[in-house]
Amino acid sequence: MVFGGSQYRLLCPTCGLQTIDDGSVTRCSVEHRPSLLRTEYEERTFRIDRSTEGMLRYRDWLPIREPVETNVGTVILQSAALNAHLQTPNLRLAFNGFWPERGARLPSGTFKDIEAIAILGRFPRDGRTLVAASAGNTAVALASAASTYGVPTTIVVPESALARIAFARPLRENVRFIVVSGDAIYDDAITAARELGLRDGYVFEGGARNVARRDGIGTTMLAFMETVGALPEYFVQAVGSGSGAIAAHEAARRAIASGEFGSRYPHLVLVQNAPFAPIFHAWAARSHAVEAAHRPDSAHLAGAEISAAVLGSLAPPYEPDGGLLDALTESAGDVTAVENAAARAASTLFEELEGIDLEPAAAVALAGLIERIESGSIPRDASIALHITGAGRRRLEPARRITPKIAARIAADPTRR
Numbered sequence: 001m002v003f004g005g006s007q008y009r010l011l012c013p014t015c016g017l018q019t020i021d022d023g024s025v026t027r028c029s030v031e032h033r034p035s036l037l038r039t040e041y042e043e044r045t046f047r048i049d050r051s052t053e054g055m056l057r058y059r060d061w062l063p064i065r066e067p068v069e070t071n072v073g074t075v076i077l078q079s080a081a082l083n084a085h086l087q088t089p090n091l092r093l094a095f096n097g098f099w100p101e102r103g104a105r106l107p108s109g110t111f112k113d114i115e116a117i118a119i120l121g122r123f124p125r126d127g128r129t130l131v132a133a134s135a136g137n138t139a140v141a142l143a144s145a146a147s148t149y150g151v152p153t154t155i156v157v158p159e160s161a162l163a164r165i166a167f168a169r170p171l172r173e174n175v176r177f178i179v180v181s182g183d184a185i186y187d188d189a190i191t192a193a194r195e196l197g198l199r200d201g202y203v204f205e206g207g208a209r210n211v212a213r214r215d216g217i218g219t220t221m222l223a224f225m226e227t228v229g230a231l232p233e234y235f236v237q238a239v240g241s242g243s244g245a246i247a248a249h250e251a252a253r254r255a256i257a258s259g260e261f262g263s264r265y266p267h268l269v270l271v272q273n274a275p276f277a278p279i280f281h282a283w284a285a286r287s288h289a290v291e292a293a294h295r296p297d298s299a300h301l302a303g304a305e306i307s308a309a310v311l312g313s314l315a316p317p318y319e320p321d322g323g324l325l326d327a328l329t330e331s332a333g334d335v336t337a338v339e340n341a342a343a344r345a346a347s348t349l350f351e352e353l354e355g356i357d358l359e360p361a362a363a364v365a366l367a368g369l370i371e372r373i374e375s376g377s378i379p380r381d382a383s384i385a386l387h388i389t390g391a392g393r394r395r396l397e398p399a400r401r402i403t404p405k406i407a408a409r410i411a412a413d414p415t416r417r
């Protein structure tokens with residue numbers, strides 16, 4: 001197959017249309033029900049570039065079009081203490097965080113650095129400005145990387161997330177912040193970013209629709225495959241926007257299609273934080289879509305203590321073709337929800353065992369895994385990948401003293417929810 005100057009095309013799972021990417025396409029050009037475009041790479045075998053470290057070892061399965069350099073990536077490791085505690089000899093951590101003693105050196109302490117590199121590596125350098133929404137960690141990772149690479153970038157954040165956004169080094173002028181004020185939540189920032197992205201000279205990053213974001217974080221599965229030589233039987237991770245879970249499944253599809261990794265998808269085990277658990281409720285109801293009944297009401301939201309506030313999207317890509325529902329169905333997966341107390345207990349346990357602090361989302365994932373192990377729905381001897389989406393903030397935080405300059409403040413659209 002000939003790929004027009006690039007080593008991949010975008011495939012629509014609904015109509016089969018293949019599109020040549022310009023680095024900013026997020027939707028199929030044919031009118032039909034919602035779908036998530038995905039990449040089809042010319043290279044069908046799992047190849048590793050051993051001349052580099054980190055995520056770029058898997059560059060043949062990344063939609064990178066512009067020069068980016070990095071040596072960061074996922075570290076696959078086993079915690080002997082956790083495995084002894086849970087009696088799970090084949091549990092491995094797909095670790096995205098800051099833990100230099102174990103080789104993990106993501107500068108933001110979260111998987112968002114990996115996404116950011118992939119997003120910026122795909123984004124065209126044609127003078128347009130990338131617009132992204134963030135509830136905190138993306139802002140830190142994307143702003144830092146965009147500053148490094150000089151890519152014009154505007155990041156929209158809800159006011160409540162500002163307290164989590166600070167930098168160790170000053171940002172260059174090409175990075176701007178817009179704040180959605182008041183009681184705005186992540187979805188308000190997404191709405192505002194999408195609207196700004198419609199203006200001339202701006203491109204909305206796309207969130208879960210951005211193939212670079214998904215294939216970027218899909219390298220977490222590829223790192224597991226490289227280290228272990230096989231796909232895991234279970235892939236456990238917390239979900240908010242859902243892109244990481246879809247990405248893991250897409251990476252597994254690519255592995256299976258290569259003919260070298262068997263024919264069974266890892267069962268996705270996705271974990272949400274009650275009470276903010278729209279994916280859990282939609283899946284539990286066997287619904288084909290996330291509906292109003294699956295979302296917490298606004299009054300509940302305003303006062304709710306969501307220990308993993310970074311997880312929250314009320315409108316995850318659940319029903320589109322190629323989205324979460326398809327990934328869960330194809331992988332014979334499942335969704336669970338854990339209470340704050342369970343997440344806190346998991347966080348404390350991990351810190352006691354390993355001396356490293358988990359991000360709230362990673363604690364939610366660990367709590368979900370523990371619940372599944374204890375209930376017997378995941379066998380203790382299974383090959384399990386637990387995606388630790390962030391850890392080690394405590395050591396990074398003291399160096400982060402520079403708060404972002406705010407270019408503009410806007411009000412959330414009151415009709416939004």
Ligand SMILES: [Zn+2]
Binds near residue numbers: 013028029030
């Ligand atoms: Zn289509």
